[in-house]
Amino acid sequence: xxxxxxxxxxxxxxxxxxxxxxxxxxxxxxxxxxxxxxxxxxxxxxxxxxxxxxxxxxxxxxxxxxxxxxxxxxxxxxxxxxxxxxxxxxxxxxxxxxxxxxxxxxxxxxxxxxxxxxxxxxxxxxxxxxxxxxxxxxxxxxxxxxxxxxxxxxxxxxxxxxxxxxxxxxxxxxxxxxxxxxxxxxxxxxxxxxxxxxxxxxxxxxxxxxxxxxxxxxxxxxxxxxxxxxxxxxxxxxxxxxxxxxxxxxxxxxxxxxxxxxxxxxxxxxxxxxxxxxxxxxxxxxxxxxxxxxxxxxxxxxxxxxxxxxxxxxxxxxxxxxxxxxxxxxxxxxxxxxxxxx
Amino acid sequence: xxxxxxxxxxxxxxxxxxxxxxxxxxxxxxxxxxxxxxxxxxxxxxxxxxxxxxxxxxxxxxxxxxxxxxxxxxxxxxxxxxxxxxxxxxxxxxxxxxxxxxxxxxxxxxxxxxxxxxxxxxxxxxxxxxxxxxxxxxxxxxxxxxxxxxxxxxxxxxxxxxxxxxxxxxxxxxxxxxxxxxxxxxxxxxxxxxxxxxxxxxxxxxxxxxxxxxxxxxxxxxxxxxxxxxxxxxxxxxxxxxxxxxxxxxxxxxxxxxxxxxxxxxxxxxxxxxxxxxxxxxxxxxxxxxxxxxxxxxxxxxxxxxxxxxxxxxxxxxxxxxxxxxxxxxxxxxxxxxxxxxxxxxxxxxxxxxxxxxxxxxxxxxxxxxxxxxxxxxxxxxxxxxxxxxxxxxxxxxxxxxxxxxxxxxxxxxxxxxxxxxxxxxxxxxxxxxxxxxxxxxxxxxxxxx
Numbered sequence: 104x105x106x107x108x109x110x111x112x113x114x115x116x117x118x119x120x121x122x123x124x125x126x127x128x129x130x131x132x133x134x135x136x137x138x139x140x141x142x143x144x145x146x147x148x149x150x151x152x153x154x155x156x157x158x159x160x161x162x163x164x165x166x167x168x169x170x171x172x173x174x175x176x177x178x179x180x181x182x183x184x185x186x187x188x189x190x191x192x193x194x195x196x197x198x199x200x201x202x203x204x205x206x207x208x209x210x211x212x213x214x215x216x217x218x219x220x221x222x223x224x225x226x227x228x229x230x231x232x233x234x235x236x237x238x239x240x241x242x243x244x245x246x247x248x249x250x251x252x253x254x255x256x257x258x259x260x261x262x263x264x265x266x267x268x269x270x271x272x273x274x275x276x277x278x279x280x281x282x283x284x285x286x287x288x289x290x291x292x293x294x295x296x297x298x299x300x301x302x303x304x305x306x307x308x309x310x311x312x313x314x315x316x317x318x319x320x321x322x323x324x325x326x327x328x329x330x331x332x333x334x335x336x337x338x339x340x341x342x343x344x345x346x347x348x349x350x351x352x353x354x355x356x357x358x359x360x361x362x363x364x365x366x367x368x369x370x371x372x373x374x375x376x377x378x379x380x381x382x383x384x385x386x387x388x389x390x391x392x393x394x395x396x397x398x399x400x401x402x403x404x405x406x407x408x409x410x411x412x413x414x415x416x417x418x419x420x421x422x423x424x425x426x427x428x429x430x431x432x433x434x435x436x437x438x439x440x441x442x443x444x445x
Numbered sequence: 446x447x448x449x450x451x452x453x454x455x456x457x458x459x460x461x462x463x464x465x466x467x468x469x470x471x472x473x474x475x476x477x478x479x480x481x482x483x484x485x486x487x488x489x490x491x492x493x494x495x496x497x498x499x500x501x502x503x504x505x506x507x508x509x510x511x512x513x514x515x516x517x518x519x520x521x522x523x524x525x526x527x528x529x530x531x532x533x534x535x536x537x538x539x540x541x542x543x544x545x546x547x548x549x550x551x552x553x554x555x556x557x558x559x560x561x562x563x564x565x566x567x568x569x570x571x572x573x574x575x576x577x578x579x580x581x582x583x584x585x586x587x588x589x590x591x592x593x594x595x596x597x598x599x600x601x602x603x604x605x606x607x608x609x610x611x612x613x614x615x616x617x618x619x620x621x622x623x624x625x626x627x628x629x630x631x632x633x634x635x636x637x638x639x640x641x642x643x644x645x646x647x648x649x650x651x652x653x654x655x656x657x658x659x660x661x662x663x664x665x666x667x668x669x670x671x672x673x674x675x676x677x678x679x680x681x682x683x684x685x686x687x688x689x690x691x692x693x694x695x696x697x698x699x700x701x702x703x704x705x706x707x708x709x710x711x712x713x714x715x716x717x718x719x720x721x722x723x724x725x726x727x728x729x730x731x732x733x734x735x736x737x738x739x740x741x742x743x744x745x746x747x748x749x750x751x752x753x754x755x756x757x758x759x760x761x762x763x764x765x766x767x768x769x770x771x772x773x774x775x776x777x778x779x780x781x782x783x784x785x786x787x788x789x790x791x792x793x794x795x796x797x798x799x800x801x802x803x804x805x806x807x808x809x810x811x812x813x814x815x816x817x818x819x820x821x822x823x824x825x826x827x828x829x830x831x832x833x834x835x836x837x838x839x840x841x842x843x844x845x846x847x848x849x850x851x852x853x854x855x856x857x858x859x860x861x862x863x864x865x866x867x868x869x870x871x872x873x874x875x876x877x878x879x880x881x882x883x884x885x886x887x888x889x890x891x892x893x894x895x
């Protein structure tokens with residue numbers, strides 16, 4: 104029971120990342136009708152917003168202290184992070200909390216990147232076939248990751264968990280089980296909570312604001328909304344920006360869990376496409392549900408007892424489930440009739 | 446008609462015959478060192494010799510690869526008589542004089558193995574065929590080392606393996622053209638087992654997470670045998686893909702497995718990620734079976750310790766070498782490397798540097814680059830002064846035998862580089878084993894032609 108609960112939590116936190124990426128992917132597909140293969144790159148760019156922010160505030164000044172020697176006998180190099188020079192104690196706090204603080208940087212940056220991507224490239228492909236859209240966005244993803252590789256190199260950039268969130272929470276004790284029976288890393292719980300909040304915010308935005316209502320109307324019938332004199336294209340552009348922000352924030356908060364490298368986007372892209380397809384193309388609740396479902400399944404498939412029954416199942420479970428669901432429910436879990444069927 | 450009449454005597458036939466034999470067959474071997482000049486792959490003909498350094502600059506072991514490359518560059522500098530000479534003055538052999546190798550200036554080319562066997566073979570082949578490398582060194586990943594070693598055997602080019610720790614490299618996959626200075630998983634087990642038994646007691650239950658390739662398998666096997674010899678029980682062994690990144694799904698089942706020790710048979714970024722994630726899961730603060738939960742990292746380097754930060758504190762492992770060792774060779778190498786790069790060398794850097802020097806020395810002692818002679822010069826060679834104390838390059842499997850260091854993450858590092866402490870040394874005798882236990886065939890000396 105304890106083991107299953109721990110594995111369930113693990114699945115939920117993995118699922119949170121899948122759901123966030125798939126949500127943005129579905130938003131773009133639902134509004135603009137574009138299959139955006141560069142969406143994983145947006146996740147990666149978000150992660151590198153955190154990397155760049157930390158790299159900036161931890162830039163060091165190096166002074167040579169001739170009075171002290173390094174362990175190998177050379178004069179000692181004294182390195183001081185600039186943030187601490189500028190802000191004193193607050194600088195040290197900034198360095199410690201660099202990941203959550205970089206959300207403030209990532210929101211405008213990702214919004215701009217999203218809008219620039221849509222206006223600069225993707226809008227020219229609205230009327231082209233899905234195959235052409237996939238090719239051009241996939242090309243864009245490769246360009247973006249190579250750019251990141253050029254500036255940040257090929258290797259991962261570890262980002263620390265803020266000191267207050269290190270270690271594990273006694274989840275078992277919270278829900279009345281024996282103390283220590285189920286512990287789970289605090290930051291992973293933060294990530295799960297964060298993904299639930301962001302998903303809730305996106306749904307609330309679409310559900311309870313006039314902007315969201317117009318967007319939903321546009322998703323249902325773009326032409327009619329246009330004929331009513333509403334500039335639906337502008338709203339869809341903003342939605343693209345919002346989708347980029349959602350992917351970017353998912354990337355920022357994921358950095359302490361998995362040190363990002365330039366290839367991070369591609370690693371997640373394939374998975375999130377499977378999530379979208381399983382959830383049903385164009386269905387926002389479907390994307391979220393499938394994200395969590397596949398995360399949980401992947402986690403359970405890694406359990407020793409399961410692997411003993413079917414060796415290697417942890418590596419293929421997601422694709423196996425996708426195949427089965429598509430055979431049984433060709434439109435995915437919550438897919439609508441007519442989407443990508445004509 | 447008699448022989449006498451035509452001026453041919455038995456004596457003159459004998460003379461002519463002997464002269465002929467000397468002129469055509471034996472004389473190159475007897476009178477002219479290095480006369481095999483044109484008969485092997487990339488025989489150096491000009492006034493330079495090219496070495497090929499094949500290291501991972503991307504992938505799970507990229508940190509180690511970058512440090513190996515630094516060490517190779519330093520070794521080439523010292524061989525060419527530049528810099529402070531590093532370990533050349535402390536080396537027990539006096540053949541290296543800063544005049545290159547056999548008077549030829551040393552040049553080098555590099556390749557990125559990407560921590561993948563096929564990419565490593567491609568770049569090694571390129572360095573041999575296109576760049577004319579007469580020796581290949583590098584590695585990081587036993588999968589890579591074994592793949593490149595096989596290629597080098599086919600091409601007749603000596604492979605001086607750097608960071609490779611699988612028993613198979615000098616066991617079932619050993620090759621006549623491959624040499625390993627680094628220690629192996631078996632030796633880790635012999636060194637680490639008694640330390641773990643003494644520190645954590647005999648009644649322990651261990652859970653292994655293991656990188657799913659040759660190095661992980663042999664490390665798991667060796668450490669399991671060594672800990673079970675201490676009375677430990679192995680609860681579970683789970684294989685994880687190399688470069689998995691997120692190990693949380695594999696660590697979660699450990700919590701309720703009944704184990705009280707987690708053994709991470711991971712290296713490089715994988716080791717850093719799995720260790721930090723295990724600590725994030727609270728394993729170090731956990732109690733199981735009435736004991737404090739412990740984490741063990743059988744093969745550890747200071748690069749990993751730096752990457753894992755606080756998570757490494759008090760974790761046991763083994764190391765081929767550590768920069769704070771106080772013998773003259775280690776001090777000289779650390780000073781030289783630190784002055785050039787502003788950081789101490791890792792064990793990967795050390796073994797890379799040593800392998801380059803050992804190759805150069807073997808060529809000098811053989812008096813030729815001809816691989817079979819260089820191989821014979823390395824086989825059963827006893828040396829000292831290169832940081833590990835008296836060391837033997839055993840001829841029967843091309844494995845070096847020397848002391849093995851048991852290290853522990855320091856609880857209170859005095860500076861950013863002071864991360865590990867050598868807490869015990871397993872003697873060379875204790876880690877020496879019968880080569881027959883791992884099988885394998887070295888293969889022929891005959892040089893292939895690339």
